[in-house]
Amino acid sequence: MKGWESHCKKCGLCCHEKVIVDNTLVIDLDTYCEHYDVKTKTCKIYATRFIDSVRCKKVTLAKAMFAPYLPPTCGYVEWAKLKHIRFASLRILRLIHSKTPSNADDPDIFLDQYFY
Numbered sequence: 001m002k003g004w005e006s007h008c009k010k011c012g013l014c015c016h017e018k019v020i021v022d023n024t025l026v027i028d029l030d031t032y033c034e035h036y037d038v039k040t041k042t043c044k045i046y047a048t049r050f051i052d053s054v055r056c057k058k059v060t061l062a063k064a065m066f067a068p069y070l071p072p073t074c075g076y077v078e079w080a081k082l083k084h085i086r087f088a089s090l091r092i093l094r095l096i097h098s099k100t101p102s103n104a105d106d107p108d109i110f111l112d113q114y115f116y
């Protein structure tokens with residue numbers, strides 16, 4: 001049986017700064033946790049992240065079900081939706097760059113706006 005953490009797609013989106021404004025989840029691709037490696041989109045302290053980072057929190061079943069700040073593309077959220085146990089309000093996902101021009105958006109990451 002696959003472990004719980006195998007649901008993570010290692011996209012790194014939850015390691016970025018984010019804010020919810022009305023019906024929109026805004027994730028800033030230019031700001032992120034100090035332990036995040038932006039080139040590889042991975043955590044530099046993955047094995048000890050819950051010890052060495054005060055802010056880093058495990059994605060639990062309850063968060064997969066209810067956390068409004070997890071993006072719709074998150075593997076845990078997708079899993080919860082498949083199981084019909086995702087109860088967070090529907091929101092628009094907007095990816096922004098706060099420190100680089102808007103035309104520098106990485107088209108390979110995700111759609112700029114994603115409705116779910």
Ligand code: SF4
Binds near residue numbers: 042
């Ligand atoms: S410590 Fe947590 S929030 Fe920071 S990069 Fe690692 S997994 Fe992401």
Ligand code: SF4
Binds near residue numbers: 010013070073075
């Ligand atoms: S947003 Fe979800 S799938 Fe992406 S790194 Fe975070 S926990 Fe993993």
